[in-house]
Amino acid sequence: MNLLDRESYIHKMKNNFLFVLFMTSMTCWGQTAASTRHWVFLHEAVFESPSWSPQRGQAALTPAAVERRLRQNIPLRATDYPLSSAALTQVRATGAEIYRTSRWLRAVSVVATPAQLEVLRTMPGVAHIQPVAKLTQTVAEIHPHAAPSSHPEEGVQSYNYGQSLDQVNQINLIPLHNAGYAGAGINIALMDAGFTGADVHSAFTGAWSQGRIVLTHDFVDNDTNVFQVGSHGMSVLSTMCADLDGTFVGTAPEANYFLFRTEDELSETLVEEDNWVVASEWADSLGVDVINTSLGYTTFDNGIGDHSYADLDGKTTVISRAATAAARTGMIVVVAAGNEGASSWKYISCPADADSILSIGAVDGMDLRAGFSSQGPTSDGRIKPDLGARGVSATIMKSSGQVGTGSGTSFASPITCGAMACLLQAVKANQSTYDIQDILNVVRQNASQASKPDTLLGWGVPNFSAALSAMGLEEGQTVPTWALHPSGSAYLLRRLRPTASVTVYRYDGTGRLLEEFALEPGLGAIELRSFPGVTLLHLVGDEEEVLKVPAF
Structure with missing residues (x-):
């Protein structure tokens, strides 16, 4: 199935949707990241009527986000729709300032006085109030020396990897690149600290010239300039996006990137969790396929007391709940396990404890776990981390614009994230x-210690070529069942091979069902009705398929 033309897609996102995101997720622009804030969790029907449902409105999703759900048979849920306007009006009536809104949590974060909080607590539609946690980052040191010379590359390859050859080859990703799967058409969002240098350093020139740095937003300062206040995010981005022939090539050099600054690298390493939650919801709404977050959190001030190991169950901290929610919208979420393995804490950080995601530990060039790499299990007994990748002397771009090395799960995570984007490109x-979740399980089951996973490196170092083969994708594209052909001013839906009975569901770009009809068994074609705008066909029979119908 063909993807939307990139230029048309970017134009639609920027001009038709970003204003809605700004208005629904951020309403208090004057507050700083250091302000004390509280989550207010809402029972919205109390503010509306007992029969009220958020699904009466329009989903806060672009066509790309709707398509991602359809292709994974994920129905639209209440969490895909904005919060009740009546509820927001009543919260504001107390004098509290709404800073963020979260459709996943059905909550708002507010800046409020103690008296205003007391008024909110007495409101029948308020389920619960708790402080917004301030999370302490564990950021890996970027070693200030040049990367060592790489081994000579042998054979014919799509890329001349230079100094990053070892970390790409370690996860057996080169066969995917050689097959044409380098992340093209896959949208990756990075939630990180500053991206200083990503707008000028040579590693990113190709991405900029090709329009693959799609969107930037600073959730700390509430603007679009992410190229300031630290360069950790830039170094993380380089492990995926870099394309310096013969010097440094990342794991997804053809992917599209969304750069979200959610952490303040210079403010005593504190980040407030509502920034991360809303950035993840933006990623979902904009049709992102893969998320990477390389800054884990091991302690936080939640206004009650620091969390304990018992809280690492994927359900207690807000940020881990949001990571799970992101995965359940059909995005692949990749998270650094943390760098606390040699400390008294030793365990993974949040949101690496979340369910349905990949948490990534660090290994050296011999596949041995780094001593600093945080370990599991989660407090409810799940194996974490899931995988390990190069996190000892990983090749990165330094703040100076020179290629060097850095250590930490901060770099193991994006190396893996880029590889997941390449595999997802092959699947799509x-x-x-x-x-x-099937894709994640195939990657786990084809990793280096799949036969005996543990709580130090999970299923081990991934083998992406083996995963590709296990999914039956190494032979190239399969013969499709369906095709769309222009016919005058309409389109014909044709079957390229016989099928059993098929039910066809047709949706608009917001996920609203336009029509439903049945096709009899056989090879017959059908002329499609005209609807304004791009529509999506979900064909359900012995097999399922999703097709995009251009406007006509």
């Missing part, structure tokens, strides 16, 4: 429908 090119 060959399959109309897919399930990201």
